[in-house]
Amino acid sequence: MVTPIAAPASSTVSTPLRRLKVAIAAMSVAPFGPASAALLLAGVGAALALPSLPPWPLLAVAGVLGLGLFLRGGIPRLIGGFLLGLAYAGLQAAVVLAAQLPPSLQGQVVRLQGxxxxxxxxxxxxxxxxxxxDDAATLPPALRGQRLRLAWYxxxxxxxxxxxxxxxxxxxxRLRAPRGLRNPGGSDAEMYALGARIAxxxxxxxxxxxRQVTAxxxxxxxxxxxxxxxxxAVPGSSARYVQALALGDTRALDTxxxxxxxxxxxxxxxAISGFHVGLVAGFCALLAxxxxxxxxxxxxxxxRPFAAGAGAVLGAFGYALLTGxxxxxxxxxxxxxxxxxxRWLRRRLGMADTLALGVWVLLVLDPLAVLGAGFWLSFAGVAWLLWCLPEGDGRGWRGLLGGFLAAQGVASLGLLPLCVALFGQASLAGPLANxxxxxxxxxxxxxxxxxxxxxxxxxxxxxxxCWQTAAACFDLPWPLLAAIADSPLALAWLPQSRWYGVPLALLGALWLLLPRGLPGxxxxxxxxxxxxLPPRELPAAGEAELVVIDVGQGLSVLVRTAGHALLYDMGPALPDGFDAGERAVVPALHALGVRHLDLAIISHGDNDHAGGREAVAAAFPLSRVLAPEGSPARGDAPCLAGQQWQWDGVRFRVLHPGPDFPxxxxxxxxxxxxxxxxxxxxxxGDVGQYVERKLLAEQPAALRSDVVLVAHHGSAGxxxxxxxxxxxxxxxxxxxxxxxxxxxxxxxxxQRWCGAGAEVLDSARSGALRVWLAASGLQLREQRSAQARPWDAVRRRGQVAGLCYAPEFSRPWRPEV
Incomplete structure (x- = not known):
């Protein structure tokens, strides 16, 4: 625990309380102050957290009403700021989503120029x-002036x-609308496409x-x-870090x-920090x-003071432009x-007001910036420091050292909830390494x-x-930093929490950072x-949970009982660099609170089932792996019909292949x-109709099941x-x-499964699928339904691509166990 203020107790207690009183008193008069900026940000966040965007006429009405309340002043100004943020972000998102690739061009090959x-x-x-x-007449009207993400293989x-x-x-x-995987704890490619305005x-x-047209x-x-x-110019591996620190070019940094x-x-x-911008701005101010x-x-x-200020502004924006x-x-x-x-206007402006104006300017320029983690970490870090650190500290090296240590402690504690929510992990070694x-x-x-x-x-x-000297200086502490990072205690993965976990943790951090002397x-x-410690929703004894992880064209299924976990297949790893084990399976296991895997089964050796094995094994050491005899993806033991075991009252049986099956x-x-x-x-797995008929002839009673993972991804064979x-x-x-x-x-x-009375769901449309075989009955959660957002490319209900739904089974949230 870092004490935010090292001054005497009386002044320490009064500083944050005085700031709070000043902030409350200023609510009625500051049009662009901290309170109005907070409400504007809340409105923007609310618009993008809705399951779907309201109709644009309703957003327009909210914007007009919000502007009127904002101009009125007082408490109505705060309500108006919220409505302005809601309407502005909603309309921006609606425009960007409407500009994405229309269905008529889906999968089509188009000649592009840009x-x-x-x-x-x-x-x-x-x-x-x-x-x-380009905005050229040769392009389809829906694409003119749009931004695309392309890949050249x-x-x-x-x-x-x-x-x-x-x-x-x-x-x-060949173009496709932005689509991505949807898993617990996974990244959201569709959200990224919206924020980056990728059509x-x-x-x-x-x-x-x-062919290249211009140089x-x-x-x-x-x-x-x-x-x-x-x-x-820089030999060795340190060049990539110099590129990143000087230009924001992180392309050479690997996993x-x-x-x-x-x-x-x-x-x-x-990622170029605000401090680096301050260095450049200060140098340009001195130069001017x-x-x-x-x-x-x-x-x-x-x-001369005006010239120094102009130099600082030009240097700051120039450096920001040069680094992306x-x-x-x-x-x-x-x-x-x-x-x-x-300063030019000879007005006194506190840092809190400056930060609030920064929020206003950035949100006016781009309200969709809140979809990126950088926005929240950047502003939240500065806000924590302004709230907890004193306006004036002791002078001399001791004062500077104390302020630095206090800043590190406040930033580490205050930003921890956001890091857990955004990345599902907490760096325990971060304060020491920093x-x-x-x-x-x-x-x-x-x-x-x-x-x-x-x-x-x-x-x-x-x-x-200069670059060679910078690389040499970088190399001096890097072995120590790498050793800290490689320590097994450096990083903690935490399960995905409910929506209220982050606000409560932020409130708890605020409580912990209250001035010394306050009790409790x-x-x-x-x-x-x-x-x-969020609820992990583990099955009770005698129950089981199946999670079909969304890995794209492949397969990975987690099966959990009350105290054990089994992973059936691990998704694809493609030559183009996409590894579902790394990008989908491992984050999902972490988000679901899986601490270890008791058993892994590789159904067969095809890449779309076994490709992610290396990435999964790096995060979860696989103590025992079953695979068919002769499979290119080897196991510790063969997967043979007749094998069976029991965990927590749940029985597992292998039905195929037999000992003599090639x-x-x-x-x-x-x-x-x-x-x-x-x-x-x-x-x-991927068995075909030959094996299906073989099982039907040899073990018909074993086929009767409430839940079936459709073979071979629903192929005609x-x-x-x-x-x-x-x-x-x-x-x-x-x-x-x-x-x-x-x-x-x-x-x-x-249609064959639908005609037999089953509800059919596809991970490509529903995201990850969680199914519980519980005492209260068959229960289901679709990831896209449970965490629906305006940018979802596929709607969650109804007849989609011929799939059939039975609403009595499709409850988006499972009752607590």
Whole structure:
């Protein structure tokens, strides 16, 4: 616990209370103060948290009413700010969503013309880039001026390396509307597409026909060229960190780098922070002041203090532009501009008012910025420091050291709830690692990196020694930081909490950081319990839970009992870099509170079932793995018919393959039956109709199940009519990828299950599917229903692509166990 103020008790107690009183008194008079900014932010957040957007006429009415109340002043101004935020964000989101790819162009190959935005990401087999389309008559009207996320697949990287930031190209691409996986604890690609205003994703077709129209030009082209110079000048692996700290270019950082940075709590430094912007602004202010001092006649045109302020503003915004306009950099640049303007107008403006104006400016410019984690971490960090740290502290090195330690403690404690909510993890080593990294990187490595950029801009080759020195300085503490990050105690994964967990934890942090002398501060820890120890919704004894994780075109199913966990398959790992084990399975297991896996089953060796094994094993050591004999994906023991075991009153039986059955790929898939006293489930892998008829002939009674995982993702070669009828399933679950090229699930297969009386659900449309075989009956939760948002590309109810729903089974929230 870091004491926020080190002054005497009487003044310490009064400072935050006085600020609170001042804030309450100012509510009625400050149109752009902290209170109105908080209500504006609450309105923006409320609009984007709704299951669906209200009709635009209703949003327009809310906006007009909000403007009237805001202009009236007093408490009505706060209500007006909320309505303004609600209407403004809702209308912006509606416009962006309406501009996304129309159904008529879904899956179509379109000839495109436009400019490469930002920095292309070159990988071994593909290049990913943003593409801003021209407003040309040759393009379909729905695409003109839109922004796309494209991928260029080609084994030979040389043609792809010609794709440079700022260049203009003509190319062909197959387009799809933004779609993503939806899992507990997983990232939301559709939310990202909305925030980035991406109208469609696409894959280049006939790459040989792609041609460059104009050479690279603009800020992004300069950034990419400077990044290449850093890579050429700095030997070794540290070049990628110099690129990130100098230019915000994180393309060279791999998964291991980001894992270490997250474990050590250092990602806020790698992504250009506000402190870096302040350094550049201060240097530019000094440079402008020195120029005015050297040439006094300039003061007749503009006073020297005004010139220094203008230099600070230009430097801050220029640096933000050169490093990609991330939210922390823009926030700091706006705050610097507000402070300079206040000084020019000879008005006294506190830091809280400056922060509030920064919120207003950013939300007016882009209300969808709240969809990014950077917005919340950036503003929340500054707000915590303003609330908890004193306005004036002791001078001298002891005062500076005490202020630094207090700031680290306040930031670590105050931002912990947001980090848990946004990333599902807490860096326990973050406070220790930041004590080393923050002063060293910010005061030594970053200035040297920026000095190198300036020198290289003046003359080619001059920046090399600065970058090399920066890399050497970075390498000095890095072994210690890497050891801290690699420690098993550095990072804690926490289960996904309910919606009220974060507000209560923030209130608890506020309570803990109250001034010394106030009784009962430690009681604030109790408010952290809903966030740190959320309900895991584990089955009771004799019950079982099945979670069909949304892994795209593949399969991964978690089966849980009261005290055990089994993972059936692990999703695909594709050559283009997508690993469902890393991006879907592991985050879902963490979010569901799985601490270890008692058993893993690889149904067969195909990549879409076994590809994610390495990523899963890295996060959850697999003590025992079953796989069919002869499978390319080896197990510790063969998966053979007749194997059975019991966990917590739940019986598991392997039905196929038999001891003499050869490995035949799909047909040799391991078939697992889960039996409880309240119902049963059948996991079929990718078996076809031959094995289905074999099981029907040999074990007809074992096929009767309440829940069936439809074989082979709903392909036409599975789900024979007699087999479907024999299962008597009430719920048929399909794991498939959105708009997959195989057409899974096939319409005739879906209708076959529907005709037999089953409800059919597809992970591509419902997201992750959670099913409980419980004493209270069969219970179901669809991820897209449970956490519906306005940007969901697929609606949650009704007849979708031929699927049939039985509402009596589809309860979006499971009653508490």
């Amino acid at each position: 400019q490469v935005l930002e920095l292309p990401v070159h990988e071994p087999r593909r290049t990913r880039f943003l593409f801003q389309l 080609e084994d030979d990287p040389r043609p792809r390396l010609q794709l440079r930031a700022g260049s203009r190209w003509v190319l062909q691409a 469609a994703n696409g894959t280049l077709q006939k790459p040989a026909t792609a 690279p030009a603009g800020i992004d082209a300069w950034r990419e060229d400077m990044s290449d110079r850093i890579a050429a 291991r780098d980001w894992t270490r940075l997250r474990a050590a709590g250092l990602t806020h430094l790698i 002041g020195a120029l005015w001092w050297l040439w006094p006649p300039l003061c007749r045109w503009l006073p 306009m991330a939210v922390p950099t823009v926030r700091t640049a706006v705050m610097i501009a507000v402070l300079v303007l206040a 004590l080393v990294a923050v002063p060293w990187w910010s005061l030594v490595v970053v200035p040297l990196s920026l000095l190198g950029v300036l020198a290289e801009t003046l003359h080619a080759g001059w920046g090399a020694w 501060r430690w009681l604030g820890l109790l408010l952290w319990l809903p966030l740190l 490995y035949l790929g799909n047909e040799a898939a391991c078939v697992l039956r889960v039996e409880t006293s309240h119902g049963s489930a059948l996991l079929l 599975s789900s024979a009519p007699e087999f479907v009828a024999a299962t008597g399933a009430r719920l048929a679950l399909v794991s498939s990828g959105a708009d997959n090229r195989f057409g899974h699930p096939r319409a005739q297969v879906v």
